[in-house]
Amino acid sequence: MTVDFAVLAARAERLRELHRGEMLVLPNAWDAASAAIVAEAGFPAVATASAAVSAVLGHPDGEGAPWREMFAAAGRIARAVPVPVTVDAEAGYGLPARELVDRLLEVGAVGCNLEDTDHRAGGLVDAGAQARRLADVRSAAVAAGVPVVVNARVDTFLPASGVPEGERVAEAVRRGRLYLEAGADCVYPIGVRDRDVIATLVAELPGPVNGNTGDRLDLAALREVGVARVSYGPRFHREALAGFRAAVEEVRRVTGG
Template identity: 35%
Template sequence: MNNSPFNTFTKLHQTDSPLILPNAWDAASALICQNTGAQAVGTSSAAVAWSLGYADGGALPVEEHLNAIARIARVTSLPLSVDIEDGYSQNPEQVAELACKMVALGVAGINIEDGNDTPESLGEKISAIRQALNGRPLFINARTDVYLNALGSGDKAINMCLERLEFYKNAGANSGFIPGLTAMEEARSLATVIDLPINIMLLPDMAPLSEFSAAGIKRFSTGPALFQSVYGHLSESLKQLAAVKSDANLFSKALDYGTLNSAFIKEA
C-alpha cells in the first residue's frame, strides 16, 4: 500500500513544493497531462460535462460521468482525483455509493462541494462516504464555496471558511478547497490556522503561484481553464478559416500526429 495511488497523492500534499493539479476532461487530455510532467491528474466537472454535451451544475448523468472517468483511468498511471460536484444527490448514502464506484475505477481522490447547501449537508455526505468505504483509502478534498458564492468578505469569509473546513475535517476530509480565494493575506491566514492542506483554483490576474506557495497553499487546480484555453484556440482557428484569412493558427500549436497516436497505442 505504500506506493498506492492514494498514498502517492497524499504525499504530494505534504512536500515543500506545491501540487500543481491539471484538470482534464477526457482520456486524451489526461494522457497529455501525464506526458507533459504532471504528478497527478484531476478532473473539472464543468469541463467533463461540456465535453459530453451537458451544462455544468449537476446536469451530467452519473453513469456518463462514471464512463468518462473509466476512460481516463484506463490511460493514465498517475493518481487521479475526480470532481463530483455535490455528489449529484442530497442523499448521503447515494453520494457514498458514487464515491465507492469511483474507488472501484481506481480513483485516488475526489472533490466534493458544499455549493449552495449547508455545511451540515456536506459533512453528512463525507461521513457517509467514510462509513461506506469501510477503511478503503480515498483522498477527500472538501470544497467550500464561500468565496464563489460571495457569502462574505474579509474576516467574515475567513471565519466562515475556517468553521466549514474544520467541520469537514472532523467528518473525514483530507484537504480543503477554496475556489475564488485570490487575496494573498486571506490565503495566508487560512493556510496558517486550518490543519488541512489548502487548495485554491487558478484564476486570471492572481499573484504568482510562488507567492501563494510561500503563504502556505499546498495545491493549485486549473479548474476549467485548460478546457477553455483549448476550445478558445479551436474557436479562433475556425474563425480564421471561415474568414479565409489564414490557416496558420490551425497548425501553430498542433501536436504531431505520430506522437499522439503512438501514445494511445502504448495505452491500448
C-alpha cells in the same frame, strides 16, 4: 472492469502523500487525451474538472450532466494514465456515500472533490450535514479498503453562496475545520483571489489547503503562503476551445466564407 483494490490503495496513498510535500499542481483534464498530456508532461496525478467534462458531454456544470456519464468519462481518463486520478464529483450527485465510493473505485479513481453547494435548492448545504456526509464517505472508503483522498470544497466565496462578503473568511474557516475533523484530506476554498485571504485560510485551517491561480496569485505566491494543492478547473479546456475557434475562423477567412 475488474477493480484491483491493491493498486487503487497504493495510488490513493500516493495521492495523499503528494499533499504533504512540494506543492501539488493539477492542470485539470477533461478527457483521456488531455489526461494523457498531463501525465506525459510529468505531473504525478491527474484531476478532472466537472465544468469541462460536462461541457464535452453537452451538459451544463453544476450537476447538469447525468452522473453515469460523468463517471464513464472519469473511467476513460483513469484508464488513459498510470498515475492517481482524482475526480471532481461536484456535490456527489445525491448518491449515498457507499455508492459514491464504489462508483469512484469502479472507474479507477482514488480521490474526489465534494462541494458544499446545494445545486437544487441553491446556496450552501448546512455545514454540519456536509460534515456528516464527508464522515460517511471516509467510513465507506475505509470499509472498501482504499483510502480515497477527499478534497472538501468550501463555496463561501462564490456569489451564489449567499454568504455576505465580510463573513466569507470566517465561514470558510468554520466549515473547513468541520470538514477536516470529519475526515477530509484537504480543504478547497474555491474562488479566492486575494493573497492575504488565502494566507489566512492556510494559517487557520489545520490541514492542506487547495488554491487557485489568478491575476494576483501565481504559483510562486501560492507556494509562499503555504498552499498544498493548486487546481485550474476548466481553464485549459476553455483555452483549448478558444484556440480551436481562432483556427476555425482563420480557415473560414482564407476560404472566403
